[in-house]
């Protein structure tokens with residue numbers, strides 16, 4: 001059932017899906033699934049997969065970058081370990097003319113993730129090779145975004161996928177949405193190329209009209225969506241001439257990712273079950 005949201009178990013599956021999406025006019029970001037490793041060996045093994053991906057993307061001329069979780073690179077063992085692995089990936093990406101996006105995890109890791117990305121981006125050789133994700137459900141996000149823009153760091157804006165307490169995050173969807181629109185306007189009018197990650201048609205419509213009203217070229221930003229979610233919307237944005245990047249996860253460690261997708265939209269459980277019994 002997970003194949004609706006996960007490209008497959010092997011690197012080859014992910015590359016094939018990425019090529020097919022490129023063929024449909026979409027860009028890709030590849031995510032080798034996994035989070036919270038408990039040993040340095042595991043972290044290094046996870047990084048090796050990304051190094052292999054960077055080589056394959058280059059060799060097959062796929063229009064894709066990589067999305068990486070710092071807990072998979074050993075953040076909870078030691079921030080220094082995660083930073084040095086992320087640095088190795090960014091250096092490899094830089095050598096291949098590619099880009100590393102550091103995903104954002106739960107709010108206990110926001111500050112350390114920002115610190116690592118800002119430090120790596122400040123190295124002259126890694127400028128524009130590493131970017132970050134900001135979540136509109138967090139109260140702190142506007143000031144984080146303002147700082148990131150000052151540094152010239154590329155941001156992916158999403159609503160946020162983790163269960164957070166009301167002390168740090170808006171508990172209600174209307175406030176998360178209002179903040180998403182406010183933050184996307186700040187990103188759109190900045191000189192940096194950013195990504196707006198959402199399947200919410202209201203968020204997308206707001207970004208489109210803001211860009212139109214302020215003379216912002218559609219080539220100045222991209223919409224991002226998850227593999228298997230709202231394919232109709234993905235295709236229609238491409239037809240309208242927008243840049244669209246699809247987040248393609250793959251690997252054997254698919255369970256937590258899959259469960260987050262089901263939790264976001266309980267109707268998915270029914271949808272998947274119906275298709276499962278039909279096939």
Ligand SMILES: Cc1cc2nc3c(=O)[nH]c(=O)nc-3n(C[C@H](O)[C@H](O)[C@H](O)COP(=O)(O)OP(=O)(O)OC[C@H]3O[C@@H](n4cnc5c(N)ncnc54)[C@H](O)[C@@H]3O)c2cc1C
Nearest residue numbers: 103104133158159160161197198199200224225226247261
């Ligand atoms: C490219 C990308 C990268 C992301 N990276 C991160 C990250 O690093 N950190 C993080 O915390 N979160 C990340 N997320 C997840 C994000 O935070 C949200 O949890 C997720 O995108 C759902 O929010 P939404 O903006 O689509 O709006 P919602 O208000 O949740 O949904 C709007 C509409 O979108 C559709 N939809 C949304 N989710 C699903 C689904 N699972 N299945 C089917 N339809 C759905 C439904 O039609 C729904 O009504 C990422 C999302 C994307 C698209």
